[in-house]
Amino acid sequence: MIVSNSTSIPLNRENKTPAKPRLAELLKRCGLLTDEQVSAVLARKNEGGVSVTQMVVEAGYAAEAAFLEAVGKVLNVPFLRLNEVAISKDALGKLPAKVVFQYNIIPLSVENGSLRVATNDPFSANVIDAVRLVSGMRVRMVLSPSADIAKAINKFYGVGADTMERLMEDDVVEDSSDESILTKVDLSDLDQEASIVKFVNQVIWEAYKDRATDIHFEPMEDELRIRYRVDGVLHQTSMPPQLKRFQPAIVSRIKVMANMDIAEKRLPQDGRIGLSIHGESLDIRVSTIPTVYGESISLRLLTRGTGLLDLDGIGMDAADEAIIRKIIAKPHGIMLVTGPTGSGKSTTLYSCLHTINSIDQRIITIEDPIEYEVPGVNQIAVRPEIGLTFAAGLRHILRQDPDVIMVGEIRDYETAEIAIRASMTGHLVFSTLHTNDAAGAITRLIDMRVEPFLISSSVEAIVAQRLVRILCDACKREIEIDESFLKEIHFPAGRTDSTKIYESVGCEKCRRTGFLGRKGIFEVLLVNDNIRPLVIGRESSNVIKQTAIKQGMRTLRDDGWVKVKHGVTTIEEVMRVTEEDE
Numbered sequence: 001m002i003v004s005n006s007t008s009i010p011l012n013r014e015n016k017t018p019a020k021p022r023l024a025e026l027l028k029r030c031g032l033l034t035d036e037q038v039s040a041v042l043a044r045k046n047e048g049g050v051s052v053t054q055m056v057v058e059a060g061y062a063a064e065a066a067f068l069e070a071v072g073k074v075l076n077v078p079f080l081r082l083n084e085v086a087i088s089k090d091a092l093g094k095l096p097a098k099v100v101f102q103y104n105i106i107p108l109s110v111e112n113g114s115l116r117v118a119t120n121d122p123f124s125a126n127v128i129d130a131v132r133l134v135s136g137m138r139v140r141m142v143l144s145p146s147a148d149i150a151k152a153i154n155k156f157y158g159v160g161a162d163t164m165e166r167l168m169e170d171d172v173v174e175d176s177s178d179e180s181i182l183t184k185v186d187l188s189d190l191d192q193e194a195s196i197v198k199f200v201n202q203v204i205w206e207a208y209k210d211r212a213t214d215i216h217f218e219p220m221e222d223e224l225r226i227r228y229r230v231d232g233v234l235h236q237t238s239m240p241p242q243l244k245r246f247q248p249a250i251v252s253r254i255k256v257m258a259n260m261d262i263a264e265k266r267l268p269q270d271g272r273i274g275l276s277i278h279g280e281s282l283d284i285r286v287s288t289i290p291t292v293y294g295e296s297i298s299l300r301l302l303t304r305g306t307g308l309l310d311l312d313g314i315g316m317d318a319a320d321e322a323i324i325r326k327i328i329a330k331p332h333g334i335m336l337v338t339g340p341t342g343s344g345k346s347t348t349l350y351s352c353l354h355t356i357n358s359i360d361q362r363i364i365t366i367e368d369p370i371e372y373e374v375p376g377v378n379q380i381a382v383r384p385e386i387g388l389t390f391a392a393g394l395r396h397i398l399r400q401d402p403d404v405i406m407v408g409e410i411r412d413y414e415t416a417e418i419a420i421r422a423s424m425t426g427h428l429v430f431s432t433l434h435t436n437d438a439a440g441a442i443t444r445l446i447d448m449r450v451e452p453f454l455i456s457s458s459v460e461a462i463v464a465q466r467l468v469r470i471l472c473d474a475c476k477r478e479i480e481i482d483e484s485f486l487k488e489i490h491f492p493a494g495r496t497d498s499t500k501i502y503e504s505v506g507c508e509k510c511r512r513t514g515f516l517g518r519k520g521i522f523e524v525l526l527v528n529d530n531i532r533p534l535v536i537g538r539e540s541s542n543v544i545k546q547t548a549i550k551q552g553m554r555t556l557r558d559d560g561w562v563k564v565k566h567g568v569t570t571i572e573e574v575m576r577v578t579e580e581d582e
Contacts, residue, residue, distance in 0.1 A: 023052070023123065030070040032062040051121040053146075064120065068143040071122055077141055082106070082118060082148040083508050087156060091115060094135045097157045097240070103127050106144075106152045113137065118144040118152075151508075158240040159206050159226075196249045200257070204284070204299070206237070208277055210511070213301055213342070217254070219247055219294035230511070231469045231518050232342060251288075251295050258286040266290055272369070273299075285369060302371050311351050314344070315519035315568075317559060323461065323524050328352050331403075333460035334423045336410075338435040344467045344520050345432045346371050349406055352430060353377060356404065364400055366393040367408035382408065390415045398422055407431040413448045420450065423458040437556065438464040438525035439545035442535055456532040464523040466556055466577040468569045469515035475507035476514070481571070489575065492561050499565050504573075519568060521559040521577070526551075 023045070027038045033056070041055050050058075057064045065081075072079035091107035094115055100106060105127060108116045115137040119127055122143055131139045203226060207215045212228035219225075224247045226237045243250075255262045258271030273284040285300040311321055327335050335352070337345040350372050353363060357376050365374075368382035368390070378400075380393055390407055391414040397405055398418075409432050410416045423429045433441045441462045445455050478500050504514025525548045527535070534544050549555065554562075560574030 026071070026074055027052075029074045030067065032056075032067060032070055037061045052123045053120050064145050064147075068120060068122075068145065072143045075122060077122060077143055079143045080118065081508075082108075082144050082152050085118075087152060092156050094137065095131065096134065099130060099134050100153055100157060103130060104146060104149055104153075105131065106149050106156070107131075107135075108142065110137075111140070114140045116140045116142060118142050118149055120144060120146040120149060148508075154206065155238050158238040158243075159202055196246060196253045199246075200250060200253050203237075204275065204301075205277070207299075207301060208282070211517075215299040215301070217250065217297040217299075219244075219291060219296060221293055224250070231513070231515055232467055233469070233513070235511075235513075247294055251297060254286060254297055254299070255288065258284075260286070260288065265295055283369065283371075302369065309347065309351050309354070311355050314348055314351050315563070316522050317554070317562065320522055320524040320554070320559075323526055324352065324463070325355070327461045327526075328356050328428070330428060330460065332423055332426050332428055334419060334429045334431065334458050335460055336431055336433055336441050336462045338433045338438060338441045338462060338464045339466060340434060340436075342467070343465055344518070345465065346408075348463065348465060348520065349430050349432065350374060353404070353406060361403045362401060363404040363406070364397045364402045365406035365408070366390055366397060367406070391418055394418045394422070398425075398427075402427060404428045405430070409433070410445075410448075413450065416445055416448050416450050417454075420454050420458045424454075435464070437541070437545060438462040438523045438553075439541040439548065440464075442544060443541045446538065452536045452538055456527065456535040459527050461527060462525045464525075464556060465520050466560075467518040468521055468560060468563060468573045468577055469513075470517045470519050470568055471502055471504060471570065472507060472510035472514055472516040474509045475505040476502040476567070477505050479503045489571070490557075491564075491571070492558065500567055501564060501571065502567050503570055515569075515573075519563070521556050521563060521574070523553065523556045523559065525553055 024038055024042055027033050027041060028035070033041070037059070040059065041052060041061075044050070044055050045052060053064060053067060056062055056067050061067075062070075069079040071077075085108060087106070088109040091109050094110070095105075095107050095117075103119070103124075103126075104121070105117050105119045108118055110116070115131065115135050117131055117139060119141055120143065121127060122141065128139050128141065203215065207228050210228055210230055212230050213232075214229035216227045216229075216234070217224060218227065222244065223241075224239070224243045226239050226243075227234045228237055229235075252262045254273075255269070255271070257273045260269045260271045268287070268289045270288075271286045273286060275282045275284065280303060283302040285302065287298045287300075288295045290296075311324060316324065324335075327333065337348050339345050353365070353374055357363060357374065359376075362378075363376070364378045364380070366380045366382060370379050370381050373379065380388075380397070382388055382390060382393065390409065390411060394405070394407060394415060395418060405419075405422055405427050407415065407419055407429065410419060419429050419431055433444055435441050435444050439462075441464075442455060442459070445459075446452060479502065481501050506512040506514045510516045525531070525544075528551070530547060530551060531544060534547060545553075545555075555578075557574060557578040560569070560578055563569045564571055564574055
């Protein structure tokens with residue numbers, strides 16, 4: 001075995017290396033820890049419960065990769081980064097998921113009758129003994145960081161594979177209607193009994209760690225597919241093959257968490273879940289719909305109290321930002337933000353509120369749901385089931401002496417009319433609409449039967465936006481683009497030798513996507529004296545847009561090209577999110 005806790009450490013027959021030094025001597029020979037730090041590690045080791053590697057990393061004595069590499073040299077054990085290693089399917093079949101998850105190890109290959117296994121804990125004899133006992137093979141260990149191992153486990157075994165395996169062994173299909181599982185839990189503590197409860201928590205936990213905004217449970221004929229949406233793009237998550245068997249229990253568990261009717265499977269339902277992750281509150285909007293192969297469930301993850309940005313942090317051009325700052329400083333009028341679902345409209349509105357939020361401003365919002373909590377702002381959540389709609393709430397807000405009002409979305413004539421009346425009686429109003437571009441918001445309001453003269457006299461500016469994925473700085477690569485292609489896509493002239501265009505590559509840091517995070521691209525239409533006659537004359541949105549462009553408005557795609565020239569994103573990404581502008 002690799003290590004013994006006794007003073008005499010025996011020969012490692014598997015790796016054919018000389019007998020190991022005592023732990024204290026080994027840590028000193030690594031050259032990364034002082035004598036005092038070695039003594040502290042040994043004292044804590046006697047208490048048990050935490051691996052030596054974890055102690056060193058948590059105490060800040062050394063980075064995990066550097067420590068394991070140094071230990072590997074002393075022990076003559078290879079150190080590997082698993083993204084550079086091909087993992088054999090034959091090796092994966094040698095160890096059950098519960099052993100892999102319990103010891104945080106991953107089998108890599110079978111070589112000459114030995115099983116090659118990666119671990120981040122070379123000081124535990126239990127790991128070697130467990131692998132040898134379960135596999136019936138000789139064991140050769142290599143060292144790898146815990147993050148590499150965890151990613152490989154989820155990729156090859158699937159999220160929650162150990163939980164599924166235990167349930168299969170016990171032949172359990174849980175009754176999730178049991179009242180005992182109604183209790184909300186802290187997902188940062190997953191040391192619970194193996195159950196559907198734990199599996200659902202693991203799925204949400206992994207989504208949170210991957211920065212996912214949505215989780216989709218999609219029943220198919222032979223599988224229950226689970227996908228995460230990260231940076232606006234869906235990614236299928238590796239799941240245990242036996243997951244389909246537990247579909248009814250998983251659906252029931254989520255419905256219980258969201259306070260839904262678990263007996264109703266024929267009608268769509270909506271609900272909400274409140275969870276805690278490392279002390280951070282997480283709101284989850286839950287929606288179910290019946291499909292041919294069972295209920296499909298979508299979870300929207302909203303992290304309350306975080307993500308609030310200033311206007312200069314959302315990616316808006318300096319000229320457009322100056323226009324918006326001027327608008328939000330006015331005492332009255334309407335500013336609309338448009339775009340499809342998930343385009344960052346709420347973030348932009350919150351940024352505006354955050355900018356003008358002060359002790360002399362009374363700000364009231366009505367939202368569905370409240371996505372960010374803003375200190376000093378009175379926020380109301382829509383509750384249609386008791387009659388608290390946008391229109392009803394807006395009427396009552398006007399009796400509360402507000403200076404600034406935010407309406408989550410203008411969905412109908414009644415809400416639009418009240419918002420416009422509010423702006424004309426001395427209130428600054430923010431809201432959103434679902435349209436493809438800024439000019440389209442005007443025709444959308446007219447379609448709602450709002451009088452054009454009311455629109456022209458109350459709406460001050462309309463912002464259309466999309467989110468583009470940001471290139472990962474760790475792996476993005478400069479490329480040469482054919483000039484004829486740039487002309488074909490109307491890429492703006494004015495490229496210089498300093499202009500660099502990049503493409504996405506993919507690395508471990510960005511989950512092989514080539515992108516990390518998102519930033520907005522914007523189209524700001526200022527409703528001025530040249531635009532108002534067109535509104536009153538019911539001109540088409542295209543006429544209004546072309547007039548605004550002549551006055552200097554930059555379209556979504558043009559703003560995207562600026563982001564490309566600055567190395568923020570790629571040409572393909574801008575074309576993907578602004579396809580309607582072609």
